[in-house]
Amino acid sequence: MNIKRFFASSSREALAMVRKSLGEDAVILSNRAVNGGNEILAFKEEDMASFMSDDTPVQSSKRRAAPAMEPLQAAQARPAARQARPPVRQQAAPEAEPYRAVRTEPAPTTTARPKVTTTPAQAAAPQSNKQINDMLNEIRNMRSVIESQLVEISWGNIQHRDPVKSNTLNMLLSAGFSAALSRQIAENMPDHRTSAEANTWVQSILEKNLQAIPNEDEILNRGGVFALIGPTGVGKTTTTAKLAARFVMKHGPGKLGLITTDAYRIGGHEQLRIYGKILGVMVHAVKDEADLKIALEELKGKHTILIDTVGVSQKDRMVAEQIAMLSSTRQPIKKLLCLNATNTGETLTDVVRAYKVKQLDGCIITKLDEAATIGSALDVIIREKLRLYYVANGQRVPEDLHVANKKLLIHRAFRAGAQNTSSFQFKHNELPFLMGNTSPVATKLSMGADHV
Structure with a gap:
């Protein structure tokens, strides 16, 4: 393989030299900055093809063919020798058969020789494949860098x-x-x-x-069983109380059922019990799947049932157990994930993927009043294709819960971004470097008529 070195003051000039010398299909092995400029190691694509086709087992087969030819040449040479010396052949006729028998005895040794010679070739083949794979990985890395x-x-x-x-x-x-x-x-x-x-x-x-419900008829009028899930401290209990208050104000307490699964924290279910007492709704506390099925059976005549779940870290194995419990009932339970607007995009993405083991039916943004920027929450909802139901922007029950308005949320996101003068903002000269090291988003957005 003929590897050539190209050196220039910049990467662009070095690539131009490679293209001029080796053509458009040149294979680049390395591209690195050195003292005084940029160095590129490259070779022609034809050299790569010849290197790939140069297989060691083929050479070993040629070596195996050489010993096999030796008995054939000896057999062709013996009749010529006997014709050249007839007397000797006639006198040695009685010994001819033993002589051939002796010559045929080493045949097993001759057939065994290829096994000995192929052992290094077989050992070299994985090494050769490893070198090729390493080279291909290097080429892929260089492609990513370029x-x-x-x-x-x-x-x-x-x-x-x-x-x-x-x-x-x-x-x-x-x-x-x-x-x-x-x-x-x-x-x-x-x-x-x-x-x-x-x-x-x-x-x-x-x-x-950004997908959002047009109004709250799906919860208040259509009814059903809704479970609010999410990590610890995201505001599930307060949001459940807000939803319960909105329902009671419209339909009365007799058509609402409340369930809490928070039996792990000391006094964890007491907060919802206080809200239930104020609203005139009994709160059922459950500890496992069997209790949940019993509670749902007792409340099957209710128009709407709200379930407040225990908060656990998205990295805890209890998340999978909680989702499995909510998915095992005969009565379908719609799961609404509560997202903290103050969290970073990475944390929110981790939360969504942890709770998305089974399909999520929607989400609620909480703590909107505490967030400096809300673009990260909207970004995750868009990329994960979640349906936004409500936004919560305070602790008041039920005033601080609103149906999601897409236009207002996006306007608020840009307004907060314009007011953000912190050190977390990027300068204009940093944008090219940021874009060069950003992978394209997996979710393809709908761009409208201009970009279909």
């Missing part, structure tokens, strides 16, 4: 060519949206838009991809 550099260069050019896209990207990041989602939206934004047009377009795209 793609990252190209994206970084591309975004550097976009900042000069279309600064509105750069400002839109910065606006999304400041609002708390992830770099992956922000990149996807900014890259798909139509060119040559004014700042006002770009902001309107971005907000419309986010509204289109």
Whole structure:
């Protein structure tokens, strides 16, 4: 394999030298910065093909063929020798048969020789495959590095060519949206838009991809069994009390059932019992799956049943047990995940994936009044394709619970981002580097008629 070294003052010049010398299909082994410039090691694709086809077992088969030819050549040479010396052949005729018998005895040894010679070849084959796999992994890593550099260069050019896209990207990041989602939206934004047009377009795209209930008829009027789940301290009990109060105000206490599974904390169910006493609704405390089935059977005549679950960490194995308990009943239970708006996007993503073992029916954003930015919560809801029911922005029951309004939430996210002047904001010269090291988001957004 003919590996060549190229050196230039920059990566772009070195790549141009590789393309000129080895062609468009050259294979790059390494690309690194050295003193005074950039060094690239590369070779032609044809050399890679010849290296791949150069298999060691083929050579061993040739070596096996050589010993097999030796008896054949000896057999062809013996008749010629006997014809050259007839007297000797006639005198040695009685001994000819033993002589051939002696020559045939080493045959097993001859057939055994290939087994000895193939052992190194068989040992070398895995080593050769390992080298090829290591080389392919190195090529993939280099491809990722080059793609990252190209994206970084591309975004550097976009900042000069279309600064509105750069400002839109910065606006999304400041609002708390992830770099992956922000990149996807900014890259798909139509060119040559004014700042006002770009902001309107971005907000419309986010509204289109944020799923929310139009009104609360699904809970208050249609009824059913709803379980509020989520980590510790996210506000499940308070939100359950708010929902219960809204239902009692519309339908009365006789059609509502309350269940709590919080039997682990000392006095954990007492808070909901106090709310139930105020509303005139009995609270049933359950400890396991059998108790839950009994409680649901007793409350089967109720229009709506609300279940307040115990809060556990998303990394606790009790999450799977809790989801299994809620999924094992004959009566379907709709699971609503409570998301803390003050958490980071990484934490919220971890929570959703932990509780998404079985299908989630929706989510509720809590502690909205405590969050500096809410873009991370909206980002996770969009990427995970959750359905947003309510938002809670305080401790008052039931005043601080509202049906999710997509337009207001997105407007609030950008308003909070515009007011954010903390050190967590990115500068314009940092955006190309950030985009170059951001993987595309797995969820493809609906971009409307401009980008179908």
